[in-house]
Amino acid sequence: MSGSGTATTPGWAVRKVTVIGCGLIGTSVALALRRAGVRVALADRDPGAVATAVSRGAGVPLEVSASAEPGAASPADVVVIATPPSAVVPMLRWAQERGLGVLYTDVASVKARLLAEAEAAGCDLESFVPGHPMAGRESSGPAAASADLFEGRPWAVCHHPALSPHAVRAVTTLVTACGARVVPIEPEDHDRAAAAVSHAPHVVSSTLAARFAGSGEGALVLAGRGLLDVTRVAGGPSGLWRDILEHNAEPVADVLEAVAGDLNSVVAALRSADPALLGALTDVLGAGNAGRSRIVSSWPGTAGGPHGRRETAAAG
């Protein structure tokens, strides 16, 4: 057969992968793995998504026997579940019941609750490696996918007590074959970090963009690049984002409450004639400067970032 290449790191070879969910992330994983010489089978509840992914060279359609007999076809080394959060555990159960894979991983933006749901649903946890690639684009769907999507990006891989070391090594191989950088992290720590760097910013960006939802032409006549930047992530698909936020509710609420608190302090300062309250402005702006500096210096590619390539801060 063509493409009998193998993505390997010492300990585990990944020759055959099944991707369930042919959206932006799933199709991009498939394209990256195909480029690495891995055989990929694709599934999605939408046959059109499968067809688009296949037409882009992401793999072949998965053939699943009508019966629930495991072992009817040889299992994939890894099954990647690339669906929205609320579909992950149902698909994990479905796939495990049919023995579609030796190992399983997901790419959803939330981790602790899915792991708890998987346990409650009776899924096999030893073979399930919760994961989350930190990558994306403004567009969604298989047509927007790219084999380069994960290049140099962090990909969270979450340990849990039942997990086998073999499973982690195999998923590490897969992540590395996609060009990403494995970040080992506990599920709860992942969720707090994701809330702060991704989920809460998405909501905040949306509330700013929402101010223009019903506005006329004139409201935007003075708009500049700053508004484009701050509202960029507000264009993301709302159904998926509602699912993500519901699955990471408390950590996201914590961040949003802190942001709203700062905003309310600024509002009080601006509406009051009391100069003593105006210190709130200085506090928020100064903390914003400090936070921005930390964000820029942690970004790979800026001076001081973990990958050290020297670029100007302004490029970030």
Next chain:
Amino acid sequence: MSGSGTATTPGWAVRKVTVIGCGLIGTSVALALRRAGVRVALADRDPGAVATAVSRGAGVPLEVSASAEPGAASPADVVVIATPPSAVVPMLRWAQERGLGVLYTDVASVKARLLAEAEAAGCDLESFVPGHPMAGRESSGPAAASADLFEGRPWAVCHHPALSPHAVRAVTTLVTACGARVVPIEPEDHDRAAAAVSHAPHVVSSTLAARFAGSGEGALVLAGRGLLDVTRVAGGPSGLWRDILEHNAEPVADVLEAVAGDLNSVVAALRSADPALLGALTDVLGAGNAGRSRIVSSWPGTAGGPHGRRETAAAG
């Protein structure tokens, strides 16, 4: 003398301009006007800023006689006051007392209050054209200035009852010579629009970035481009921004109050077990999508924007 070029539109020639304030905006105005062949004199309370601007080819140092006698040197066609908001009216008075210009304009981010301050301070309003170029960069200061900063950007020019038509035509000439697009607008309308598209987004971006002000390395290990985008404007100079916010207090407070209200609805929905409240998530995310679409479609250079160049929405 060298550089006897003239920026002209029918009605008024601008041959000689004095720029007071050699920061990013003032020095960029000077560089753009020099490129258009206009003679430029530069002033700043910081001699180092003047020296940097001069070394970049932005003009020559302004020579002001020690006495307050007007007419001691021939006045500039236009004096551009490019200082932070709280210094505009003091500089306008100082410049008018010395007859430094025939006409005066400013570039501050706030308009209505400055006009009221100018009137209260006894400035001559007939020759004062409040203005505001909507342009900027992450960096500040004369070293970051560019003659291209205003290319294709909107530049608000505010009418008020005392203003002479000659004054407006001359400033229009200057704005056009800088490559910008004149946007005639009333001062109060300008301030509400600027609050929505620039000032409030700056505060919101700062409150998000502030969450990382004291954080360790681990908090940013999963950070992606989305966080970089949403916090980009939070790097702006805090002293200048406090000045801007104080001068546009009520319009900015209005926008921030609406944003905080949306965030509080989302927090309540996330913390509650009540599915009825979860509609708030859908509302905010949907309004965010709608607002983002309007923002993108109004941006010059995207399909449907006022300048009609066809680029993909994702490029915004």
